Amino acid sequence: MTQTEFGAKDAWTLAGQSYSSRLIVGTGKYRDFEETAKAVVASGAEIVTVAVRRVNVSDPDQPMLVDYLDPKKITYLPNTAGCFDAASAIRTLRLAREAGGWDLVKLEVLGDQKTLYPNMIETFEAAQTLIKEGFKVMVYCSDDPIAAAKLEDMGCVAIMPLGAPIGSGLGIQNPVQIRLMIEQANVPVLVDAGVGTASDASVAMELGCDGVLMNTAIAEAKDPVKMARAMKLAVESGRLAYQAGRMPKKKYADPSSPLSGLI
Numbered sequence: 001m002t003q004t005e006f007g008a009k010d011a012w013t014l015a016g017q018s019y020s021s022r023l024i025v026g027t028g029k030y031r032d033f034e035e036t037a038k039a040v041v042a043s044g045a046e047i048v049t050v051a052v053r054r055v056n057v058s059d060p061d062q063p064m065l066v067d068y069l070d071p072k073k074i075t076y077l078p079n080t081a082g083c084f085d086a087a088s089a090i091r092t093l094r095l096a097r098e099a100g101g102w103d104l105v106k107l108e109v110l111g112d113q114k115t116l117y118p119n120m121i122e123t124f125e126a127a128q129t130l131i132k133e134g135f136k137v138m139v140y141c142s143d144d145p146i147a148a149a150k151l152e153d154m155g156c157v158a159i160m161p162l163g164a165p166i167g168s169g170l171g172i173q174n175p176v177q178i179r180l181m182i183e184q185a186n187v188p189v190l191v192d193a194g195v196g197t198a199s200d201a202s203v204a205m206e207l208g209c210d211g212v213l214m215n216t217a218i219a220e221a222k223d224p225v226k227m228a229r230a231m232k233l234a235v236e237s238g239r240l241a242y243q244a245g246r247m248p249k250k251k252y253a254d255p256s257s258p259l260s261g262l263i
Contacts, residue, residue, distance in 0.1 A: 010239065012210050014047075014188055015104055015136040015157040017075070021046045022205070023235045024077070024190065026215025027065060030224065037068040039218055042228035048074055049106055049213065051081040052096045071100070077138070079106035084119070086126035093130060105130070106160070106213075108140035116166040116193075120147050124154070131155040140192050143177040145184060152187055159185055160213060163204060164194025167216040171200035175207055182208045198227075198234035205238025206246070 011018045024047045030036040040048055048069060069076075078096035080089040086109060093105045109126055111119035118141050130137050131154060138158040139151050148159045161178055164170035171194060172178065182189045188210035195201050195214040204212045212235055221227035 019046050022211035024213040029219035033068040039224045039228040042225045044232045049077045049079045052078045077106050078102050084110050086122040089126045104136045106138045143174045145180045148181045158188040160190050160192035162193040163191040166193040169196025172203050198230040201234040202238035206241050
């Protein structure tokens with residue numbers, strides 16, 4: 001099976017739109033927009049997140065991301081990075097819709113500067129308002145199956161539990177919780193935050209996640225373009241392993257070759 005065939009046969013749907021790549025990448029922390037663009041291409045990502053409060057998407061007198069990544073070819077996903085209350089998150093996404101017409105958005109409302117864990121009370125409030133206003137909300141949340149179910153019931157189009165604290169690179173810390181969220185969900189579940197290297201991305205996909213979102217793991221690698229390529233392959237590999245179904249874990253050895261009939 002070629003990579004093209006793999007993508008075509010394993011497409012997934014987000015808010016009514018079909019995508020081949022299950023890797024979503026951020027556009028922050030790179031040296032410049034040129035490096036950002038090279039990494040995005042290497043990753044094969046079809047969706048990129050944009051921190052509306054930090055990345056220029058509307059001032060033509062300054063370097064603009066849209067000059068390097070064509071929004072007609074790449075889905076822009078405005079996010080609320082840096083927002084610590086519902087009101088600022090709502091205001092940020094309203095501005096994004098005015099600037100670029102985007103209604104598919106990533107909501108994150110943070111609890112504090114130290115952990116960057118989501119403030120779920122403020123997240124619920126913001127999600128409810130944004131959904132009423134017609135936004136298609138992908139939501140960063142705690143790895144809590146009950147909270148995830150509530151967000152889905154409210155109308156969020158994707159649930160995005162953290163694998164570990166944002167920018168930590170610690171990998172998936174609570175696989176059991178994420179697995180429970182996947183089993184109950186009727187919308188895509190994507191690990192968002194905490195991925196540090198390719199094996200972490202594979203673990204997320206092997207759990208059955210529909211995709212993985214990352215930024216720091218690529219942008220702060222010694223060679224971001226190579227890491228982007230590694231992440232692309234890791235996501236595809238993890239997805240294939242999940243589809244294949246791993247062997248059961250056993251307490252004791254099990255010989256690869258039968259012991260009966262030996263000479």
